Amino acid sequence: MKARPRIRTLTDSARRAPGSVRHSLAVLAVLALAAELFLALTDGAAAAATGAALLTALALALGRHAAGGAAQDTGLRRPTRVLGSRAPALGRWRRTVTDALADDGGEHLRTVMRPQLQRLFAARLAERHGVAMYRDPERARALVGAGLWPWIDPGTPAAPQPTLPEAVLRSLLDRLETL
Incomplete structure (x- = not known):
């Protein structure tokens, strides 16, 4: 009986593709081993041990950072800028609402009120x-x-x-208040 050939899926090739996590870790491991070998051959066992300790500390720090990449726990990452310009203020809100609710408020709704909301x-x-x-x-x-x-859907133009x-x-304002 003939053995069936293994069918490669997209996930198999994506795991091995340059830039994937598996590929990046493999490259980093090879570089770390090469650095250790270089230190051991040029400066001896003491330099290799020091290099191994530094590489281990660096790997742990990078692993911790990558594991908590989506967490908002440390405050060390650069804060995400949510708003494109200045913070939304309510200073002109009364006039903005009045203009948007007017019969000819379509242009005002499109250019001012909807972006503000x-x-x-x-x-x-x-x-x-x-x-x-x-x-x-x-x-x-x-x-x-x-x-x-x-x-308020940002994916639709109007x-x-x-x-x-x-x-x-x-x-909308009641929902904004309850969120």
Whole structure:
């Protein structure tokens, strides 16, 4: 009986591809062994032991950093900038709402009100739930709610209606407050 040839899957080739984690670790291991061999041949056992200790400490530090890459525990990583410009403020909020609710507020909704609501929701989702609205819109949609999501969805260029109904604005602000 003939043996079937092993079928290589995409995951098998992806694991061995340059740039994969397995490939990177293999290259680093070969480099570490070469450095140890070089130290042992040139400077002796004491230098090789010191090199091994330094490589072990470096490997542990990098492993800890990689394992906690998504955690918000140490404060050592550069903070993520959630907002593109300045923090959303409520100084002109009364006029922004009035202009957006006007009959001819379609342009104002598209250029001012909707981006302002998107920034407020993005800041609240990131601050309270650790969800990046622009990178993970599915989780953001689940938190905001399917009924309100189309009004702030960053993946669509326009709101579902040309003007913003007052009931929808109230619902958006209530949801923003409860998030």
